[in-house]
Amino acid sequence: MSEPFELEVGDRLTGARWDEPSGAWGVFVLAHGAGAGMEHPFLAGVTEGLGSEGLACLRFEFPYVHAGRRSPDPPAVLLRTWRAACAEGAARAAGRSLAAGGKSMGGRIASMLAAEEGEAFPAGALVFFGYPLHPPGRPEKLRDAHLGGILRPMLFIQGTNDALATFGLISSVVTKLGPRARLHAVEGGDHSFRVRGAKRSDAEIGRDLGVLAAGFVREVAG
Numbered sequence: 001m002s003e004p005f006e007l008e009v010g011d012r013l014t015g016a017r018w019d020e021p022s023g024a025w026g027v028f029v030l031a032h033g034a035g036a037g038m039e040h041p042f043l044a045g046v047t048e049g050l051g052s053e054g055l056a057c058l059r060f061e062f063p064y065v066h067a068g069r070r071s072p073d074p075p076a077v078l079l080r081t082w083r084a085a086c087a088e089g090a091a092r093a094a095g096r097s098l099a100a101g102g103k104s105m106g107g108r109i110a111s112m113l114a115a116e117e118g119e120a121f122p123a124g125a126l127v128f129f130g131y132p133l134h135p136p137g138r139p140e141k142l143r144d145a146h147l148g149g150i151l152r153p154m155l156f157i158q159g160t161n162d163a164l165a166t167f168g169l170i171s172s173v174v175t176k177l178g179p180r181a182r183l184h185a186v187e188g189g190d191h192s193f194r195v196r197g198a199k200r201s202d203a204e205i206g207r208d209l210g211v212l213a214a215g216f217v218r219e220v221a222g
Helices: 041-052 075-093 105-120 167-180 202-221
Strands: 002-009 012-019 026-031 055-060 097-103 126-129 154-159 181-186
Touching (some): 012 075, 026 041, 026 075, 026 105, 026 202, 041 055, 055 075, 075 097, 075 105, 097 105, 097 202, 126 202, 154 167, 154 202, 167 181, 181 202
Parallel strands (some): 026 055, 026 097, 097 126, 154 181
Antiparallel strands (some): 002 012, 012 055
16 A cells, blocks of 8 residues: 655655554654655655555654755754654554655754654664765764763664765764664765665666565664
């Protein structure tokens, strides 16, 4: 079952989609990155991979994408949207396991909300598909200060050639977070997990990583 719907974010609406396989044991709330919406083939692939392992998926758009704008919303709006999506995901989970994550910026905002809410954060696990640890070419500008405040198990899925997360740095960050954080390396992968010379579509890549994510969620929060 795949159902588009509108998600209430304060006094506005934004786009969302609900995909639920038969007999789903949990729900994954999934956000897009800064430059692509929820219908991007990569996210569609992730959704398919999650579903093949029994996880329903709630994809949603940040308001700027829904409005046809290119520049991301202010952080407060991004956080408000994630909070609304988590609440909707928890309602649809109806007691089943709940996990959250996203591609690049979408995952980073989820991490910020999790750090802010602490034990009140409704999801039992977080998965980051290409965490944007620093701007391209600026490894000194780390975006990791809040990660230590997250109380949920985390999986960082990172390409070893990601320009937004120098692999040695992301490895060090994950090590410092201790046993609640894991790192999965996509050898040769860039920020979109594409590997030079490998002819694989974004949808195929996303599906495989969705299966990986579902296995992690089942282990730590299933």
